[in-house]
Amino acid sequence: MLDDFFIRALIAGIGIALVAGPLGCFVIWRRLSFFGDTLSHSALLGVTLALSFDINIALSVFFISSAVALVLLKLQKTTNLPGDALLGLLAHSSLAVGLVVISFLSFIRFDIMGLLFGDILAVAPNDIFIIWIGGVLILFVLKIIWKPLFASTVNYELAEAEGMNPARVNAIFTILMAAIIAISIKMVGLLLITGMLIIPAAMARNLSNNPVQMVVYSVIGGLLSVIVGLFTSLELNSPSGPSIITAALVLFILSLTKINKFTRLKN
Template sequence: MLADFFSRAIVAGIGLAAVTGPLGCFVVWRRMAYFGDTMAHSALLGVAISLLLSINITFGVFVVAALVAGALLLLQRQNTLSTDALLGLLSHSSLAVGLVLVGFLTTVRFDLMGLLFGDILAVSVNDIFVIYGGGAAILAVLALNWRPLLAATVSPELAEAEGLNPEVSRIVLMLLMALVIAIAMNLVGVLLITSLLIIPAVTARRLSATPEMMALIAAGLGAMAVVGGLYGSLTWDTASGPSIVVAALMIFLISLAVPTARLFGRRPSHGA
């Protein structure tokens, strides 16, 4: 099965959706969509630095994304700028510095468009092992920290009163975001990974009554978007990464026509 490039793309995409779905729920609940963009833009800087230092690109992207997340935490403690201003500063700065560094890589040839928009059809068997291995690790950490993360999302004050540490939960979530972006970069590209994190989760929010149900539905909808987008790309000869995001958007639009009360009897009460 994995000998065929299209089958490899589907298997890899489904594995990625299984991770981005639950993780994207926290992105939506915490209103961190712009943070996702910031992390994704930092991926280009991570690629440039990795090529300059001749280190593994996935590792380099993860380190740079984690450093950007750490910089955000430090700057937030100074209380001099709003969070959205800091995210704008870090997002556009990391992207610009990455593009400048790419300009200095005259002896290294790589597909910048493929990096930005991804090429899931070029995924290898080794890539699939990385996706499922890294994805399993991310989901395991997410499951072990589900209660602290959820409590800190609903109310940091109540989480502290229960003896939990919301700051640690926030750091864990940021590191998981950095890791999933490093893994997914070659699949859907640095400019589209945020869409795969957000759109299935936003769709699932309308169709779920509990946080756990939302996480499962988001993963399922992400897998549907991957399969639908890839078959659409094959049928109409369109770019695979953007086609997946368009499929996710179509699923969201279709969900708007489905009354939430018909599915679960009430609107979901979770999330900020």
């Protein structure tokens, strides 16, 4: 029999994988991996504010990450700096501010390793509620904006000419990214959130022939990563968050065999 904490971890992990799969595909398609890192770095500031004012961590992280994402969109329109420079500026600035705030929170005790790398085995029923309700809302909004978001990913100018308002859709997508980071921070931590978004989607890209297939494979890859990672963590007593990401990496490496076989057949 599995303990209650492990069952809760599985339920939480499955919820995250179902949401991270579709969003991760857009991260790959739009080349936004560094953007995910920026939001995850800003999440540290959200956590420190939550601890300072005794508010829900997921809610605080969501608002801070959303604010950083919207500031990025604003700076892209009002400055001549390239996108990677803006991402680096916001990522390291928000991380530095978060660390400064932490230095003043000596009266509060918290697990810094759990914050950085996650501790899915410590999720509570309230965390599961946030993950699943938040996940359903994220997928619902993503379904609504799917067509214009995909169109702007393929050709921004054409989507704009068709009246799809890609600027508004991009803003909504950045908020969805902030939301997935907020609900998954306790599972994989600040440093590994982007890996949960990117690695299953990258694996799916190696195996798929069309966008819908890629989304399906990405979700399956995320689910397998969570299940294999958690059971490996239980068996080897390894950290849960890194074990999940390591399992995703193994799946990605296995997916490369298809590319190698296809290349040999082509030659």
